[in-house]
Amino acid sequence: YNLGAQSSVGKSYTNVSETLESIINATFNILQSSKELQYDGKMFFAGSGEIYGETNLAAVSSTPPNPQSPYGIAKACSLNCVKFYREVYKLNCVSGILFNHESILRSDQFVTKKIIKNALKCLKNKSHKLKVGNIDIARDWGWACEYVEAMQIITRSKILKDQIICTGTLTKLQDFIQLTFEKIGLNWEDYVEIDRQLFRSSEIYQNFGNPLQMKQELSWESKVKINQIIENMINHEIGYLQK
Numbered sequence: 001y002n003l004g005a006q007s008s009v010g011k012s013y014t015n016v017s018e019t020l021e022s023i024i025n026a027t028f029n030i031l032q033s034s035k036e037l038q039y040d041g042k043m044f045f046a047g048s049g050e051i052y053g054e055t056n057l058a059a060v061s062s063t064p065p066n067p068q069s070p071y072g073i074a075k076a077c078s079l080n081c082v083k084f085y086r087e088v089y090k091l092n093c094v095s096g097i098l099f100n101h102e103s104i105l106r107s108d109q110f111v112t113k114k115i116i117k118n119a120l121k122c123l124k125n126k127s128h129k130l131k132v133g134n135i136d137i138a139r140d141w142g143w144a145c146e147y148v149e150a151m152q153i154i155t156r157s158k159i160l161k162d163q164i165i166c167t168g169t170l171t172k173l174q175d176f177i178q179l180t181f182e183k184i185g186l187n188w189e190d191y192v193e194i195d196r197q198l199f200r201s202s203e204i205y206q207n208f209g210n211p212l213q214m215k216q217e218l219s220w221e222s223k224v225k226i227n228q229i230i231e232n233m234i235n236h237e238i239g240y241l242q243k
Contacts, residue, residue, distance in 0.1 A: 012071035023074035049099035051076040058210035099166040103144035104236035122191040133198030135174040140208035143224035166209030
């Protein structure tokens with residue numbers, strides 16, 4: 001399972017070389033080495049819904065890529081590399097195109113963890129403020145634990161076929177913020193400040209996938225909803241702070 005990469009979309013704008021090298025070069029090196037060694041095991045590569053850019057309709061596997069960031073560009077290139085080595089060199093390699101997936105291990109540099117941590121700071125200090133960028137963006141947020149199960153199902157399938165791993169449900173960032181503050185008994189509007197410096201010049205307003213293919217072909221679908229995702233992350237953070 002190749003899950004390693006510079007994984008921050010925001011950071012990819014300022015660390016273009018690191019992003020491309022950690023995704024494209026790493027993928028190519030694994031594939032080429034496997035070809036030369038005649039490795040016959042199965043390999044899973046983590047793709048990203050970022051390859052589709054703005055999605056007015058839920059993305060399916062045949063949706064043309066339209067990446068809007070160095071991260072998305074690198075993932076789109078890697079997806080093509082995996083497909084090429086599978087079809088031309090007959091390697092047992094496959095990609096899962098993962099849309100946003102959260103967990104208790106999410107890094108502080110990601111907006112979801114930033115919201116959770118700062119909401120709890122606001123609970124302790126009523127003068128604390130959460131600064132965020134564009135709250136009108138919407139994403140397809142799922143639960144990472146479930147997505148790891150999907151990865152295994154894809155890799156163990158008799159027919160290796162690239163699949164989209166997603167919930168198919170869009171949640172606006174404003175709603176994520178509101179739900180988080182509601183769960184700890186606060187009104188988000190009293191604590192959130194919009195910072196124009198945090199806006200991206202090539203912002204994707206909505207990005208979501210269609211989960212139907214995974215459900216029909218591999219009998220997998222996500223079950224953890226956004227409310228439970230937020231609650232899981234809050235509970236973990238409270239437990240961590242109490243240690």
